[in-house]
Amino acid sequence: MKKIILSVGLVLGLFSTQLSKAQDVYLTNAAEIKFFSKSPLEDISADSKNVGAAINLKTRKVVFSLKVTTFKFENSLMQEHFNENYIESDKFPTAKFEGTIVDDKNQDLTKDGVYDLKVKGILNIHGVEKEYNIPIKLEVEQGKVIGSCKFMVKVADHNIKIPSMVVKNIAEEVELTVNAIMEPKK
Amino acid sequence: MILNIKKYVALSMMLGCFQAAMCQDDLSKMLDDNTKTKSDPVMATFKTTRLNMGHSVELVNAHHLDFRVSHVFGAMGKTYQGTGHNLYGFDVASNIRLGFEYGVNKNLTVAVGRSKGFGDVKELYDGYIKYKLLKQTTDNKMPLTLVLFTSASITSMKSSSDGTSETSFINPIERLSYATQALIARKFSSRLSLQITPIWIHRNFVKAGDENDMFAVGFAGRYKFTNRSAIIIDYYLPFSEYRKTLHKNKQYYNPLGLGYELDTGGHIFHLSLVNNGGFIEQDILPYSPTSWSKLGIRFGFNICRQFRIIK
Numbered sequence A: 001m002k003k004i005i006l007s008v009g010l011v012l013g014l015f016s017t018q019l020s021k022a023q024d025v026y027l028t029n030a031a032e033i034k035f036f037s038k039s040p041l042e043d044i045s046a047d048s049k050n051v052g053a054a055i056n057l058k059t060r061k062v063v064f065s066l067k068v069t070t071f072k073f074e075n076s077l078m079q080e081h082f083n084e085n086y087i088e089s090d091k092f093p094t095a096k097f098e099g100t101i102v103d104d105k106n107q108d109l110t111k112d113g114v115y116d117l118k119v120k121g122i123l124n125i126h127g128v129e130k131e132y133n134i135p136i137k138l139e140v141e142q143g144k145v146i147g148s149c150k151f152m153v154k155v156a157d158h159n160i161k162i163p164s165m166v167v168k169n170i171a172e173e174v175e176l177t178v179n180a181i182m183e184p185k186k
Numbered sequence B: 001m002i003l004n005i006k007k008y009v010a011l012s013m014m015l016g017c018f019q020a021a022m023c024q025d026d027l028s029k030m031l032d033d034n035t036k037t038k039s040d041p042v043m044a045t046f047k048t049t050r051l052n053m054g055h056s057v058e059l060v061n062a063h064h065l066d067f068r069v070s071h072v073f074g075a076m077g078k079t080y081q082g083t084g085h086n087l088y089g090f091d092v093a094s095n096i097r098l099g100f101e102y103g104v105n106k107n108l109t110v111a112v113g114r115s116k117g118f119g120d121v122k123e124l125y126d127g128y129i130k131y132k133l134l135k136q137t138t139d140n141k142m143p144l145t146l147v148l149f150t151s152a153s154i155t156s157m158k159s160s161s162d163g164t165s166e167t168s169f170i171n172p173i174e175r176l177s178y179a180t181q182a183l184i185a186r187k188f189s190s191r192l193s194l195q196i197t198p199i200w201i202h203r204n205f206v207k208a209g210d211e212n213d214m215f216a217v218g219f220a221g222r223y224k225f226t227n228r229s230a231i232i233i234d235y236y237l238p239f240s241e242y243r244k245t246l247h248k249n250k251q252y253y254n255p256l257g258l259g260y261e262l263d264t265g266g267h268i269f270h271l272s273l274v275n276n277g278g279f280i281e282q283d284i285l286p287y288s289p290t291s292w293s294k295l296g297i298r299f300g301f302n303i304c305r306q307f308r309i310i311k
Helices: A002-024 A076-086 B002-035 B084-089 B241-248
Strands: A025-038 A043-056 A061-067 A094-102 A113-125 A128-141 A144-154 A173-184 B064-073 B093-105 B108-115 B124-134 B145-155 B176-187 B192-203 B213-224 B229-239 B256-263 B267-274 B298-308
Touching: A002 A025, A025 A061, A025 B002, A043 A076, A043 A144, A043 A173, A043 B002, A061 B002, A094 A128, A113 A144
Parallel strands: none
Antiparallel strands: A025 A043, A025 A173, A043 A061, A061 A094, A094 A113, A113 A128, A128 A144, A144 A173, B064 B093, B064 B298, B093 B108, B108 B124, B124 B145, B145 B176, B176 B192, B192 B213, B213 B229, B229 B256, B256 B267, B267 B298
């Protein structure tokens, strides 16, 4: 009898984790990342509206990824140089971040509210991985999760070389701004 | 009984851990569709609109103006008057061209230019239209880039009084020459691009015995050895009975250029060795009197820079 109760309990327990997964996962394939480089000679900005972003509010895992060719520049020559010479998009087509939310207060993120948190994870750009600790704002409301963050990336940390001739045109540190409106996974 | 409970606990814990590990990978997997290749056009088969002598499949970027200076010196070898006294050709300006090319949109470039002229017909003003018909895509659904090109040139030279000369123009229409070509290229890898170019030259007025129409096939390639440095080669194989005869008389050698391409971020530089100093196809193909083997080669350089015109 006990065996039956235990085994039924076990199975139900497993099922319950399965059930909760669907409601805790929010994602979008149309998140936006803006990148901005400020230098004495030139300001360069580009943005991609094809970023995939996903978050699991229970496990606190965060992922965002994009094809670097989706960064659109106003200047098509800049876009060509970005892909051909700097980010080398044919060798490294994807940039990805995988991390976990760090929340000292251990709040219940599945409840509606605005949360100022940090995400700690690995960012892979140009084939080079580096750990970042990024402040992130999560707004959980009415079945949507809106995530936004802004952080600086040193291009040299990801092996992106800037030739001395254009050093005044391209900043050593670029600012990345991420905005994702995520909906529950169906 | 106790042993069994422990087994169950251990099993459920294992399964629980497995679930947690699945979570992050699941998240990534949910997004993977985003990173699969769609039909993106391949970028930068070549870095600029020219190779050593002739055109590449590249167009000028939309709303950009490309200013181009092309210069070729004299022949280096003794057979062709290259000696220490003229620094092996460096004192001689065989040909110079200044050109402006404008990207109307990403598929259409229009241009004007003026050359000194390499062949017997000098003072050449040229204008051309270049249209990208097919674009190679990253998923290989379209394996090639195809660009159509047509150019007209007119000479402002004084008409020669020598009736046998090809510059003894009577009618102004005789001053015109045309080049039409289909540039076909494929970017095989980030390093290697190859191009093949069937071309038709029509000159309204030619010397007695020469052909008004001539056809040729161009072969060209680019091998990048760093992100910003490459070797470029271009070669033309003409189909012309008149030129076959000229070749037998050591007066025509197929145009061949070998060069180094440098991308500095703002400019593209070409440093070339060519046996033919023409910068427009109507000036390259008909006249090519010096050979590589006898050091009839000339040092040439191209500099170009793109400026964005419309914000």
